Amino acid sequence: MPKRGAISAFLTAIAVVLLINFKTPSQQGLAAFSRQTLTGSQSTSGSAVASGSPGPSASLPGATTQPSATTAPATTASKTFTGPAIPYYFGTAQVQVTMVNGKITAVTALQLPNEGRSAWISQQVEPILRSEVLATQSAQIDLISGATYTSEAYAQSLQGALDQAHA
Amino acid sequence: MTATAGRLRVEQIMGTAIGIDVRDTAVPEGAIDEAFASLRSADARFSTYKPESEVSRLGRGELNLDECSLELRRVLALAEQLREETRGHFDVHGHRADGGLDPSGVVKGWAVEEAAWILDAAGARNYAINAGGDVLVRGEPEPGVAWRIGIRHPLHADAIARVLELRDGAVATSGAYERGEHITNPLTGAAPQDWLSITVVGPSLTLADAYATAAFAMGSAGLAWVAAHPGYRAYGITPGDVRWIET
Numbered sequence: 001m002p003k004r005g006a007i008s009a010f011l012t013a014i015a016v017v018l019l020i021n022f023k024t025p026s027q028q029g030l031a032a033f034s035r036q037t038l039t040g041s042q043s044t045s046g047s048a049v050a051s052g053s054p055g056p057s058a059s060l061p062g063a064t065t066q067p068s069a070t071t072a073p074a075t076t077a078s079k080t081f082t083g084p085a086i087p088y089y090f091g092t093a094q095v096q097v098t099m100v101n102g103k104i105t106a107v108t109a110l111q112l113p114n115e116g117r118s119a120w121i122s123q124q125v126e127p128i129l130r131s132e133v134l135a136t137q138s139a140q141i142d143l144i145s146g147a148t149y150t151s152e153a154y155a156q157s158l159q160g161a162l163d164q165a166h167a
Numbered sequence: 168m169t170a171t172a173g174r175l176r177v178e179q180i181m182g183t184a185i186g187i188d189v190r191d192t193a194v195p196e197g198a199i200d201e202a203f204a205s206l207r208s209a210d211a212r213f214s215t216y217k218p219e220s221e222v223s224r225l226g227r228g229e230l231n232l233d234e235c236s237l238e239l240r241r242v243l244a245l246a247e248q249l250r251e252e253t254r255g256h257f258d259v260h261g262h263r264a265d266g267g268l269d270p271s272g273v274v275k276g277w278a279v280e281e282a283a284w285i286l287d288a289a290g291a292r293n294y295a296i297n298a299g300g301d302v303l304v305r306g307e308p309e310p311g312v313a314w315r316i317g318i319r320h321p322l323h324a325d326a327i328a329r330v331l332e333l334r335d336g337a338v339a340t341s342g343a344y345e346r347g348e349h350i351t352n353p354l355t356g357a358a359p360q361d362w363l364s365i366t367v368v369g370p371s372l373t374l375a376d377a378y379a380t381a382a383f384a385m386g387s388a389g390l391a392w393v394a395a396h397p398g399y400r401a402y403g404i405t406p407g408d409v410r411w412i413e414t
Contacts, residue, residue: 142295142308142314142316143295143297143304143314143315143316143317144297144319144327145297145300145301145302145316145317145318145319145331145338145339145340146300146318146319146340146342
């Protein structure tokens with residue numbers, strides 16, 4: 001069972017996830033997230049359409065995509081914004097965002113958990129995660145559905161970095 | 168800024184953050200106050216973390232069922248109905264390690280739907296409620312546009328696996344995630360290995376939430392079982408190759 005103290009650290013982070021709006025004026029990005037693929041989306045009660053879903057079984061974008069666009073053009077000033085270090089149940093998460101001309105070009109984890117299963121996840125998945133942050137910035141998301149009892153510390157630190165970037 | 172920026176308010180209730188985002192400008196702020204009050208009231212009555220709650224008192228035997236409120240008896244009746252319908256895969260006694268009474272798998276969806284009815288009665292037609300990842304939407308965030316709901320990648324907190332578009336419906340996701348194995352099959356006690364997460368979309372948040380938990384516990388047959396319910400669809404993400412499966 002989750003510990004109350006540990007869970008309480010997650011709660012604010014979950015609230016932050018509610019507030020995250022992966023919005024950008026740019027329409028470039030993965031076709032999987034493009035609105036043009038959504039023709040025929042239904043409005044009947046309880047229906048839903050998976051964006052750009054090619055079939056009943058498909059690899060998730062991040063499962064195969066490698067991170068990209070980590071280098072800023074030499075002629076353009078790039079700025080980095082460091083999010084707060086967010087302690088949570090499994091360790092500490094801290095994220096740095098690099099922006100060029102108002103667009104995120106890189107997301108770097110300065111700190112992620114380094115013990116046990118979380119460390120394994122960090123090592124294996126962090127590159128995927130980074131690429132998905134870069135990919136999803138072209139798609140506006142109103143809400144996020146996910147199982148509860150999860151750590152959102154990464155997202156909270158990311159949001160802190162984005163807040164600084166947009167300030 | 169767009170003209171339909173909406174009013175998003177977030178409060179921490181039921182051990183999670185609940186956000187209400189009302190896009191109808193004519194809906195008075197008091198209706199949102201009332202919706203949050205309803206959620207806090209449900210938390211006070213049904214929380215298993217609060218020793219003085221009605222559920223805790225019933226669990227300790229300090230109350231008999233016939234002394235409980237109509238609301239609690241309704242919730243327990245709904246839980247029993249779901250236990251039968253899921254052939255025991257959703258059981259308010261069975262998912263906890265200690266086997267104690269924990270109706271929270273029913274309560275959250277039920278309480279959010281109560282709050283939604285308050286907003287409906289106040290004239291709200293375009294709004295969204297997100298209760299710690301369980302989502303209920305009505306209407307549209309702006310004219311001609313569906314709500315876009317990102318499904319969290321099961322392996323990391325900030326990645327989006329898929330985006331679903333929805334008007335008037337509910338989305339619930341069950342998964343093991345980093346905490347691992349927090350859902351067990353009540354019939355076997357084992358932690359299912361077939362899915363990283365299951366997302367269910369349908370008209371009722373209470374049922375979508377319960378179906379997602381039951382389908383996760385059922386294992387490989389879970390998605391088809393959900394899809395047999397009219398109006399409900401299920402999506403699963405597999406471990407290993409991390410693939411997205413639809414019904």
